Amino acid sequence: MEQTLTMAVDQSPATAAASFEALYRATADAVYAYASSLLRDRSAAEEVTATAFERAFRKQRSFNPRRGTQRAWLFGIARNAALDELRRRKRIAALAEDEPADEPAPESEAEAAERRATVRAALAGLDPRDRELIALKFHAGLSNAEIAKVLGISASNAGTRVHRAVARLREACHAPS
Amino acid sequence: MRRRETTLDPAVAAELEALEAALAGDPVAEPDLAALVRDVRADAPAMAPAFRARLDARVGRGFPKPARTRPRRNLVPALAVAGCVLAALVAVALVGGGSSNDSASRTPAVSAQSGPEQAQGDTAAGSGSSGAAAPSLAATPRTRRVERTTRLALTTTDVQRTADDVVNATQSVGGFVQSSQVATTNGRGSASFTLRVPSARLDDAVARLSKLGHVRSLEQSAQDITGAYDSAAARLAEARAERRGLLRALAKATTAQEISSLRARIADNRRALQRYQREFESVRNRANFATIEVDVTSSTRKGEPVPGGGGSWSPGDAARDAVRVLEVSAGVALVGLAILVPLALLGAAGGLAAGAWRRRRREAALQT
DSSP: OOOOOOOTTTHHHHHHHHHHHHHHHHHHHHHHHHHHHOOOHHHHHHHHHHHHHHHHHHTGOOOGGGGGGGGHHHHHHHHHHHHHHHHHHHOOOOGGGGGGOOOGGGGHHHHHHHHHHHHHHHHHSOOOOHHHIIIIISOOOOOHHHHHHHHOOOHHHHHHHHHHHHHHHHHHHHHHH | OOOOOOOOOOHHHHHHHHHHHTTTOOOTTTTTHHHHHHHHHHHOOOOOOOHHHHHHHHHHOOOOOOOSOOOOOOOOHHHHHHHHHHHHHHHHHHHHSGGGOOOOOOOOOOHHHHHHHHHHHHHHHHOOOOOOOOOOOOOOOOOEEEEEEEEEEEEESSSHHHHHHHHHHHHHOOOOEEEEEEEEEETTTEEEEEEEEEEEHHHHHHHHHTTTTTTEEEEEEEEOHHHHHHHHHHHHHHHHHHHHHHHHHHHHHSHHHHHHHHHHHHHHHHHHHHHHHHHHHHHHHHHHEEEEEEEEOSSTTOOOOOOOSSSOOOOOHHHHHHHHHHHHHHHHHHHHHHHHHHHHHHHHHHHHHHHHHHHHHHHHTTTO
């Protein structure tokens, strides 16, 4: 997950395309997971993921390494696309029926399924802002500084928010159902 | 925009470190936190294979845009060209209108017939003054009488020598210096002349005078004085006719009282005749002799070409024109900046406000 990706402004078109494809390979799953966590709608998440990568591809030259990492830049684009989609659609669809079936190990099948169901329910009950932070931290693997860039806040503020979101998630997981 | 950084609470920082350890899969991470990380990641939404395949294909093709039915025209070059043309037009207009002091203006002369016809009329009036018959205004075709005035400003490197040349040029065309004022020191200074030259040779005189220095300005005017001329001539002719009648009556007078009365009237007529003669000659001189007012000033530096002066277009003129064009261009740019800077500031402020508004609307989408 922690890959150093570079996309220099002065790259040739072929090099830029290869660089972008590397970025796509490294982050596509995380971007989709993040979009899904925000939107809770599989088709909307697919649309936002595709839109985010297309915008990133078209705006490759606007990326400035001095203003943050390429992953933070990409997730910032994905966030804007997701929020635009949220605002446009005015609905939040449940993912429950779209969730992939878990394939737990036989010996802990019941226990693992129960634990994941608990986590899923806890995530679903979180505030969207907390759910976004969990997605950026757990799925995308962004550092607090990168999250700060995505959200447009300070790094310490991002750390505090992440801490609170995780605390609420843990609390929700341990809360009696 | 730099955001204010605050220091994290030590307890929070410690828990965040524990979270980072769990996220990194550190074996010494807190087991409960590691399990949470594992469960959340295991529950991460995954892309459907069909969507992944479609997205892979689009990335591989570089997100091709759908073909446009009408190609979009790039207006930037056209706008740039239009802006350049506009700036050039403004510059040319300003350059052309900025040297009014140095321009030579000519007032179209009144269409006049001076010369042979005028001389003929003058001869008739002149002969009248010497006792011949006065011109018959009704019989002769009406000849236009025009008073012409020319103002000429010259610059020269040697005012004294030019002043001498002005006098010589005036005399060479049959004219005379009516008044002059010359103030020079070591060839520098100024001189002014009022010259009278025969109207028929005015153009010749102006041509000669113009060669004596750089012509800074040339103005010519003409005034039709035919009415004044004819009136003076008529009064003079009537006075002469009266004199002839009185002289004939005196020759026929027989009584002393009659003779005395006629002599008194003849004396009055003589005085009137003299006055009318002076008036007529004054008007005739105005028509026959043009006035040239010449101002001669020294150049700023000896040998230095005069800005806007006549002659061929020298490299110095080119350099001055280039400087002038640069000045005008700078002026145009300054005016453009005066317009564009406030607009840019307004646009920037509007952009910032729109960005903030857009961010707020986006964040509002996350409100539960």
